[in-house]
Amino acid sequence: MLSNLPEEVLYQILSNLDYKSLSRLSQVCRTIHQFVNRDAVWRKIAKELLNTGITRHGRDIYPHVPLKERVKMSQNWYNGVCKIAITLKWKIKLLPWLQLDGDALFLSQAAEIGAYHLRQDRGGRHTRNLVAVFSGHRGDVCRFTLTDSHLISGGSDGKILVHNRRGHGRVELLGHNQEVNCLDARGGLIVSGSRDRTARIWTSSSTVPRDTVALYDRVWSVAISPALSCECVSSLGEEFRRGAGVLDMVFETPHQLYTCGYDTYIRLWDLRLSPRKCVMxxxxxxxxxLYCLQTDGNHMIASGSSYYGVVRLWDKRQSKCLKYFQLTTDRVSSPVYCLRFSSSHLYAAIATALHALDFRRNAQDLLC
Structure with missing residues (x-):
């Protein structure tokens, strides 16, 4: 019998099978099932097929998920196989923002930010439980970001609040004269951008800005390089019409910056080139x-459109969109204001709801 072969021989045989054959083989008997489900059997296939990253900065970002399950979910991502559900809904139109941290989802709704614990019930459905609320703004929260210990929020009141995630205390920074459109924090630094045409750099130990950069137009988006560089790397373009520039940007490495905005393009910039150049x-x-984008550090990009709640998935190795999902109807249109994804879910926030796209194994799965 196959199960009686030495393990090294069995590994050699299984290394010649594709993922569909391995999945079918695992159903032969319990002994084979246990052997085929080992990560060592799936490691080669995982390196070839995974579209959502296995590692980031040399570390496994989903160590709790078996490689077999990650391959299955990856193929569902690539082929657009998912279940779409509304996780949260509200009655008035808002400009929500969200962040993920493990099994916790943080969502801004008007002047408050709710922290929800995400989990599965016995039926496999995705549920949420409100565990904390962060408040203090006199107007709507425009943006917020997370560090290991703090939640930093900027609002339409011009305030920047630093909330302690493990307690009830908060610190108010000097802020801006007008609404805070964008924020980022990394390594003890905070960067903010405002409608008042300034970007400000803060340290976690001071309530007054370390530096203020005056600009000719409102600041829609900021991002701190993983290298924690605070130097100006030069302009990435000045051909945009007034008020119509970059709406979101994401550093994937210290040298790779992704941007999107009013001109309908996602662009990849190589900051090592002089002058800085768009390479894809x-x-x-x-x-x-395009209001927002996210990357997985490997091959996948997700973007959110300004019309009809359209989310698109892109493979960086291709120029055309892989799949798209329309979250609103033709009669009720809304931009996708923010999106985030994990190995199994993509969350998209529109004006009246938070949608969850579930790419885990289901009845429509392409694999057995």
Whole structure:
């Protein structure tokens, strides 16, 4: 019998099978099932097929998920196989923002930010439980970001609040004269951008800005390089019409920066080149502004459109969109204001709801 073979021989045989064959083989008997489900059997296939990253900065970012399950979910991502559900809904139109941290999801709704614990019930459904609320703004929260110990929020009141995630205390920074459109924090630094045409750099130990950079237009988006560099790397373009520039940006490495905005393109910039140069670009096919984007550190990009709640998935190795999902109807249109994803879920926040796209194994799964 196959199960009686020495393990090294069995590994050699299984290394020649594709993922569908391995999945079917695992159903033969309990002994084979246990052997086939080992990560060592799936490691080679995982390196070839995973579209959502295995490692980031040399560390496994999903160590709790078996490689077999990650391969299955990856193929579902690539082929657009998912279940779409509304996780949260509210009655008035908002400009929500969200962040993920493990099994915790943070979502801004008007002047408050709710922290929800995400989990599965016995039926496999995704549920949420409100565990904390962060407040203190006199207007709507425009943006917020997370560190290991703090939640930093900026609001339409011009305030920047530093909330302690493990307690009830908060510190108010000097802030801006007008609404805070964007924030980022890393390594003890905080960067904020405002409608008042300034970007400010803060340290976690002071309530007054360390530096203020005056600009010619409102600041829509900021990002801190993983290298923690505070130098100006030069302009990435000045051809945008007034008020219509970059709406979101994401550093993937200290040298790779992704941007998107009103001109309907996702662009990858190589900051090592002089002058800085766009090395790849992906065009939104329906000529819609792109409000947000996320990358997985490997091959996958997700973007959110300004019309009809459209989320698109892109493979960086291809120029055309892989799949798209429309979260609103033709009669009720909304931008996707923010999106985040884990190994199994993509969360998209629109004006009236938070949608969850579940890419785990289900009845429609392409694998057995």
């Amino acid at each position: 670009e992906w065009e939104e096919p329906h000529d819609s502004a």
